[in-house]
Amino acid sequence: MAQNKILSDLSKANKKFLSFYPGEPIGRQPVHTVYGGAHLFSSELASKMSQSALKTLNEFAPKPESLAQIIGASKEDNALWQKIHSRVVAKLQKEAVEDFRIDFEDGYGIRADEEEDGHAGNTAAEMVKGMKDKSLPPFIGIRIKPLTNESMKRSLRTLDLVISEIVNKTKGKLPDGFVITLPKITITEQSTTLTKTLEDLEKKLKLRSGTLKFEIMVETTQSVLNEIGQCPLREFVSAGKGRCIGAHFGTYDYTAGNGITAAYQTMAHSACDFAKHMMKVSLTGTGIMLSDGATNVMPVGNSEVVHRAWKLSYDHIRHSMINGFYQGWDLHPAQLPIRYAAVYYFFLESLDSTTQRLKSFVEKAARATLLGDVFDDAATGQGLLNFFLRGLSCGAISEKEAIATGLTLNEIYGRSFMKILEGRK
Helix, strand or coil: CCCHHHHHHHHHHHHHHHHHHCECCCCCCCCCCEEEEHHHHHCCHHHHHHHHHHHHHHHCCCHHHHHHHCCCCCCHHHHHHHHHHHHHHHHHHHCCEEEEEEEEECCCCCCCHHHHHHHHHHHHHHHHHHHHCCCCCCCCEECCCCCCCCCCCHHHHHHHHHHHHHHHCCCCCCCEEEEEEEECCCCCCHHHHHHHHHHHHHHHHHCCHHHHHEEEEECCCCHHCCCCCCHHHHHHHHHHCCCCEEEECCCCHHHHHHCCCHHHCCCCCCCHHHHHHHHHHHHHCCEEEEECCCCCCCCCCCCCHHHHHHHHHHHHHHHHHCCCCCCCECCHHHHHHHHHHHHHHHHHHHHHHHHHHHHHHHCCCCEEECCEEEECCCCHHHHHHHHHHHHHHHHCCCCCHHHHHHCCCCHHHEEEEEEHHHHHC
């Protein structure tokens, strides 16, 4: 009897633990978020950025070998870069912008209330037009100002104006993938306040409860360690009551807050790696989508300038992905070609080995598999599946390449490795 009680208590504790870590993000995660000032937004902006990105690629890297040379790839990778280049072109033609954030913060600045009200109204009108014309990216949203004493009233007014205008003009609809970005969060009460505001907006506009989602920006030292030396990120997320779906890292505010001079404020700085690792440790397995920041050196100018900026961006993006951040920021259409080149190379360079690992693992079901010098156990299966899901969603991997794993497309898009094993028992 005593042992049964002990085991029962342990079982409850295990279930409670698992409730804190439900798993990786459900659904598609974009590989980037493009930021642009609200005063410049139009329903055709994604299409215009696509055209501009293609023009830049054709001008500065029209052939696979020229793109590979910029990156510093070896000649042995020529065949791989042929594939990458063609897929980058196809991506830029079809869906150059995966996620766009209409910015009322740093990319917009401080303006008179009347002027910001006008831009809020125009933002709503252009989003409604984009919904009608089907010209918006798969994910879109707005970044409001921080909920500090200085800007909280203006921030929430803009939020209300944009959302209310959209919902009223569409009779209750919002763009697909709509999200609000809360910058420079420092205390849990800011997340609580935004959550309560969104609840009230849903009631006022007769939206289904939970419709309005938000993401937080980690760009202050206080959001990594608070005044008593604890990491508050889980509290920030929990205060969202299920509405908080993402956490984005703000490279330049964070490094500035650490006293790092402008010349050394880069995405690869060790201070940034520390903060991002804290984000991973705190939020991995919670379903929160994590994103790195942006390279602020724009590829604009002559060939030498563009190529140098592309190489820098490539190195930053690769650094992010190696460290488990599969999403980042872009600030200019000329950054889009190198975004996809870096992402596609990351997936395609290890496609063959990952395909064989997953194929071998699935064939032997739940039994651990030793393939070459890499050992896979059951916990690895979902990670291998996620590799293909991410690669498929952004266009790096084709469906034909994915089913070489021995899985069907239905199994892959089912997103659950355990369900695949259950279905094959």
